[in-house]
Amino acid sequence: MDSLISSEEQIVSIVLYAVGVVIFMALAIILFFFFSRKRVIKIELEKANLQIEHQKEVIQTSIITQEEERKRIAQDLHDAISSKLNIVSLNANLLTETDITTTETNALGKSILKVTSNVLESSRKIAHALLPPTLDKFGMVAALEELCEEVEESGRFQLHCNFKYELGLLASEMELHLFRIVQELFSNTIKYAEATKISVQLTSEEKMVSLIYKDNGKGFSVLEAKKSKSLGMTGIENRAAILNANCTIESSPGNGMNVHILVAL
Missing domain, CATH: 3.30.565.10 (Histidine kinase-like ATPase, C-terminal domain)
Known part of the structure; x- marks a missing residue:
């Protein structure tokens, strides 16, 4: 009888030990997946942050490029158009003078025609550069x-x-x-x-x-x-x-x- 009880106790001990091992392994697996997932999430976040930083750099550089382009266009407009239109305006004002001769009128007309032709060509080139x-x-x-x-x-x-x-x-x-x-x-x-x-x-x-x-x-x-x-x-x-x-x-x-x-x- 004592030997039977001892045998049952051994079986119970083995079962409990096996259950303990299974629970330990289950916990180990859960912790492994938890920390692995945590690491994967960390890596993904780092990748996402790098992508965001890259996008920020792209946007910033694009803005700088656009500003440089605007400055260049503004300079082109000033150099190629505004300054020449000032000459046209000056010559047009001279045409309103009451004592201007026919020869002077013709000369001013030719000057205005030449300058406006240059302005049209310059504006065509600027537009061509834009699109x-x-x-x-x-x-x-x-x-x-x-x-x-x-x-x-x-x-x-x-x-x-x-x-x-x-x-x-x-x-x-x-x-x-x-x-x-x-x-x-x-x-x-x-x-x-x-x-x-x-x-x-x-x-x-x-x-x-x-x-x-x-x-x-x-x-x-x-x-x-x-x-x-x-x-x-x-x-x-x-x-x-x-x-x-x-x-x-x-x-x-x-x-x-x-x-x-x-x-x-």
Whole structure:
């Protein structure tokens, strides 16, 4: 009888021990998942914070770029239009003089006509810089071809352009951003690169649009350009971000520049 009771006690002890082990393992698993989940949430929050900070930088840089553009436009308007209109106003006032001769009237009329022609041409160029009419009327390829012709007319560069893009594949807003990227790249090459050759290639397939821009200029340190937050390079990267595009900028001193923008559709 005593041995039977002892045996039952052993069984109860084993069962209790097993239950204890199971409870301990369950608690361990719960704590593991709790802390793992906590860690995952922390990592996700850190990623979200990084994305928010990146978006803040993009917005801030975009605002700075817009302000710089507004200043440039304001300066262009002042230099190319306001000052010339002052001359027109002065000459128009002279025409109201009672003792003015016919010869003087004709001379003033010719001066006014010449100045107003210059003002019209300047305003056309400013409007073209703001929103190229070719882009709006005929699409991105025609606008890029026109842009390449303008650069080539300077006689400073050997230009190779190849555009195989299906019209309307990107929304008009996206085409404008891609066009502005090429504009900015040309501007950087013209101002800083001391290049003699430029290559622009735009191709499209069913699921992607690819832009490749190269020059043989003096090159630069991409890392230093990013550290200094150069408006040109930052503006290109920001526009690529708006396009949800992959942007690769390769350059080093003495080795020109190679930029690849890949837009997934």
